[in-house]
Amino acid sequence: MTPSDPRVVVGAAIVDDTGRLLAAQRAGPPELAGGWEFPGGKVDPGEDDHTALVRECQEELGVLVKIGEQVGGDWPLTGGYVLRVWLAKLSEGEPETREHLALRWLSVDELYDVPWLPADLPVVRAVQGR
Ligand code: 9L3
Numbered sequence: 001m002t003p004s005d006p007r008v009v010v011g012a013a014i015v016d017d018t019g020r021l022l023a024a025q026r027a028g029p030p031e032l033a034g035g036w037e038f039p040g041g042k043v044d045p046g047e048d049d050h051t052a053l054v055r056e057c058q059e060e061l062g063v064l065v066k067i068g069e070q071v072g073g074d075w076p077l078t079g080g081y082v083l084r085v086w087l088a089k090l091s092e093g094e095p096e097t098r099e100h101l102a103l104r105w106l107s108v109d110e111l112y113d114v115p116w117l118p119a120d121l122p123v124v125r126a127v128q129g130r
Pocket residue numbers: 009010011032037038039040041042077081083117119120
């Protein structure tokens with residue numbers, strides 16, 4: 001890694017067989033608590049993005065995911081981080097709230113029924129277009 005590499009956070013746009021999108025409500029930190037996001041988290045040093053995404057879905061939701069196409073490129077986050085999001089399908093297990101306050105499967109009609117984190121909102125629009 002060179003110093004110019006962005007710090008990367010990966011997120012999963014998990015879509016089920018009926019086309020619903022999984023949204024997860026953050027428990028913290030206080031400034032983000034209650035906001036909804038694509039589940040995921042920081043890539044560890046030396047870890048590749050896909051490995052991090054699979055690991056985060058396992059840790060946060062207790063599921064195995066199969067990763068599909070990336071949604072856009074680097075989406076800006078605060079603090080010099082970028083968010084990278086992939087479409088994903090469940091391959092094993094049902095999502096549980098291990099680290100989030102709540103989970104919701106949102107149909108296309110319901111996509112904006114939750115207050116998405118500002119950083120995630122443009123990504124939701126991009127997912128909708130897919
Ligand atoms: N973040 C924003 N949108 C997301 C995710 C997974 C993360 N979909 C932001 C929130 C935190 C930072 O990235 O400030 C690191 O995320 P985490 O490791 O606390 O989940």
